[in-house]
Amino acid sequence: MRPARHGATLLKLAAGLAEREPEPLTQPAETAPLPEPAADRQDEVLLRVLATTDLHANILSYDYAANRPLHGQGLAQMAGLIAAARAGAPGALLLDNGDFLQGSALADLAAQGGRRRVHPVIGAMNALAYDAATLGNHEFNYGLPVLDRALAEARFPVVSANVLRRRGEGGPLEDDTLAPPYAILDRVLADGSGRPHRLRIGILGLTPPEILRWDQAHLSGRLDARPMVEAARARLPELRRAGADLVICLAHTGLAGPGGREGIGIELAELPGIDALVLGHSHLVFPHRGLHPDARVDAAAGRVAGKPVVQPGHSGSHLGIMDLRLRRGAGSWTVAGAEVRAESVSEVAAGLPAAAIRRHAEELRRAVGPDHRAALAWTRRELGRTEVALSTAFAQVADVAALRLLGLAKIDHARRALAGTAWEGLPVLATATPYRAGGRGGPLNYTRIAPGPLSVRHVFDLYPFPNTVVGVLVTGAELAEELERAAALYAQVVPGRAEQRLIDPAFPAHAFTTVIGISYRIDPSLPARYDPRGALVRPQARRVLELRRGGVPVRPDDRFVLVTNSFRASGALGGGPFEVVLDRHELCTAILRDHILRQGRIGPDTLAPAEGWSLRPLPGTSVVYDSGPEAMEHRSEAAHLRPEGAGLTAEGFQRLRLYL
Structure with missing residues (x-):
């Protein structure tokens, strides 16, 4: 038996969890179904990676501009799906791929200064116990002081290997980066026989270097940036030397379609040393049922250059899930197989009672409630x-x-x-x-x-x-x-x-x-x-x-x-x-x-x-x-x-x- 895989199963788990007393969202409920063995082989473990991208401060599933709740979007409606996915796979990672600090009146009000509370988006991500995140281009829209304050409040590492306070003369490894270029997260996962294995998972972050042009009023003379591929190529061997058994790349870029406008996800996937990627920026969903013009992209299987890749939409519309089957051999871990999907929040939320959705979002609402009320009062003026x-x-x-x-x-x-x-x-x-x-x-x-x-x-x-x-x-x-x-x-x-x-x-x-x-x-x-x-x-x-x-x-x-x-x-x-x-x-x-x-x-x-x-x-x-x-x-x-x-x-x- 294996972890829960599909939206219907996750929906059942979420509904079952909702019928019990609420547990902190940082842990699966104690009475959740026991996880199934990760694999049939004793030399394999399963790592579940959960991912969001381009949240754009859509926290409480509310459209402040239209003054109405949003169905099927936002962290508040995703919280039950996250809890169910975690319950099916202990040790799961929850990651965000950038563009979380901008996009709603909640964020605009928080950027005005004079705050004593934690930034509402960071407070929400802390409440859901995110494990790591990277910076997107919109994190810089309000200037560096707002960004620096927000990042200081995060209880999880925020990484970016290519945004620089100072460019190193000897190359990327000598760069003084705005945020840590990567993080290494430790997990203990059980193999098919129940034997525990300690894994060290590297999280590499990459940000669009175009921020220097898009937000030049805020960043000119203050920051520099390297191309994503250049920074990643230099940092990947360093990550392995630091002890990473596996590397997941959080890259705020998409997959280039016809005309090549959307991003460089394919080029990143081809780099040796990256085992899986989370993409974003273009607000698209991957995998999907369509065809991609590039033969290196298998859109149905969620593979790019043979590697598992997920892109979970925008505004909390989807939760990316990558179930990575890891096999140990010759002293190292490799990805022996993977199942990749982007679960639609609207489809799962449609099958849950409102009480269940509210219960899973209770801790998040406590963290953001005062800011939500302030945003409502401000926008209704x-x-x-x-x-x-x-x-x-x-x-x-x-x-x-x-x-x-x-x-x-x-x-x-x-x-x-x-x-x-x-x-x-x-x-x-x-x-x-x-x-x-x-x-x-x-x-x-x-x-x-x-x-x-x-x-x-x-x-x-x-x-x-x-x-x-x-x-x-x-x-x-x-x-x-x-x-x-x-x-x-x-x-x-x-x-x-x-x-x-x-x-x-x-x-x-x-x-x-x-x-x-x-x-x-x-x-x-x-x-x-x-x-x-x-x-x-x-x-x-x-x-x-x-x-x-x-x-x-x-x-x-x-x-x-x-x-x-x-x-x-x-x-x-x-x-x-x-x-x-x-x-x-x-x-x-x-x-x-x-x-x-x-x-x-x-x-x-x-x-x-x-x-x-x-x-x-x-x-x-x-x-x-x-x-x-x-x-x-x-x-x-x-x-x-x-x-x-x-x-x-x-x-x-x-x-x-x-x-x-």
Whole structure:
């Protein structure tokens, strides 16, 4: 007999545990089913590795922006699944793969300073007795002081081998790293005959080196970084010399798909010395039933270059489980076999009574409860009122009020800030991105603000990231290129054909943007100038047409101040480098909040566009476009496209038929 393997079995275990008196989540319940022998062989043991990634501060399974509980996501709903998985395999490891400190109002409030309590995310991870974690890119969004304080409160090692306070002259082994490059965890596991074996498990952490660009306002001159593969290749022999019998790599990167955008997980898996990997960053789930274009990836078995790999989604949507069968021979341990899966929290939680879910999360709720209540009070603070609905349901196909509000807030701020400077007389434009517009966030990941009070939570609904406002100087030619990169969102459609897919699924949703303050049209029947990675692939192609300001065509040498955010200004999505003319390190959310406070009332007149954008009409052409379940309530914003409902997708999106 072997440890519990599948969601149904784990569900039964979780329900059984819930019927007993609650035990601390740091140990399996005393009355849990006894673990089954790890293997039939006396020279084998089984190590269960549990993993989360990209939690984004989704602790109590609550959407503060929408002011509603979340089902099937977050640590609170995952706690029972973790307890059941631990009960089936004593000595299991619980690991996190980064991007845990940012992503909700809970984290934003904790980053404001003056705290006396443990950071709520760290408190939750302490309560669940995590064994180790690594740093993702979003850990740096609030700056080093916030990160340093949070890490000091962790009762588990947080490791990263490639983020540096100082680069060593003699190579990676002489680097002064921000966090320990690795940790070694001890476990005693029983073989098939019950004989105990002591194992030393190395945990190597790797962080995207692009943090230096993405958060340069916080990190410039303070940190350095090495490429992941370079750091890992140097540290792996050191880990073995330090006594590690097995090495698990926590790498905050994904698996490169078509176009190679998502990450370098394959290259890491090929490194000698890594026995298993936990991946993340791209918010995808692995293993899965689909096919991967790279022959080194076995998506169904959860293998990359022959090694077990798991990637457990995002926001607490899945718990990664790797059951590693380890065999001792010639004085060392090797992975003789593995079962890898990503258990869906929503599927398991759906079979549990609410009382069972609450019971397993009781210790976690005690740890985070005061912060949760503070976040609710903060996000419900009223700022003003809106007379118009603010929705992103059609933000990728039409000029919508929600994005005009974002853009106008940035333009208003920049004009005030640039008064009296050399840039005062230049036209001011602003980027506006629909951050909550479905994608990998699912069908509920849309902004949907009804007419009525506007609160702090609505600010974070419209803008969920702690980026700062940056104004850059651009020419008309550079502006056109920015729009061409965004226009790669659309698949090429054939004029006169019906029911064509409009959105290219390979394009990352956060890379799309509109520009407020000018007018233009996008023709999706023309080939894209850029590919989904932002690389120029067709130098002669142009999709952005009729680029005008005040009815006058924009010339290549015209100059503008483009107000964007620190992420875009860093060149993370291509373009630049640009001359920065405004950078006061002020949060985009603060700018939007202050704009609403000044306006008091948001109405059709305050959002009336002097300029706007649209898709170029293509008579006789229809496309399909997936949006949120309530999209048809906002169809007036895309009335010229005559939206029609075409059913629900398997993922729960509302499929729409649009007439170009």
